[in-house]
Amino acid sequence: MGQTFNTQVYDIVRRIPAGCVATYGQVAALAGRPRNARMVGYALHSNPEPGVIPCHRVVFRDGSLAPGFAFGGPGRQRVLLESEGVAFTEASQQGNAGADGPRVDLSRCQWQA
Template identity: 60%
Template sequence: MMRQSDREGFFERVYDAVRQIPEGSVATYGQIAALIGEPRRARYVGFALHANPYPGEVPCHRVVFADGRICEGFAFGGPQAQRTLLEDEGVAFRDGTHVDLDACRWPAGL
């Protein structure tokens, strides 16, 4: 469990990293965790994004699971809202719930 002050610093580092994901690209929770120097904290990345105090500024919809799956409980309107936001940016999907990571994964940290 993280202390409150540690969590706030972690969350801000997550938001800073996610702000850098370009339109039309996605990153995974684990990729963001690794980019901020916390490779074993992918789940905490999800907690941070669920609590995002900067909607519209931090593009949470560009973060997906390691297998490319979009989030079933996407905080801003459910999985269809996440899918629509990604499709509007040109992100390709393999099927109804998985983005094509080979085609649209942000290469940072890989």
């Protein structure tokens, strides 16, 4: 494991299968730094290989996405995820009281290593 944490992040994010999503903390934990979720975001921000690394499959711990910093525009990520079959929870989605903004249903689509 001589690679940097950053490189490990790319490797892990790259392993996320379509139709599933992973949280920053999860990726960070898999990379060996459970407290480094922040670096995961920074690593993806670096995005050395656009189109190769599915950054859109990485979301917040509560299922929300990065506001404003999405790879093409806010909302673009949701289209990509829905296109892969990821379940989204709308504000009217029962079972999730208080879900205002669109969030990924981690209960059903969170990636398990």
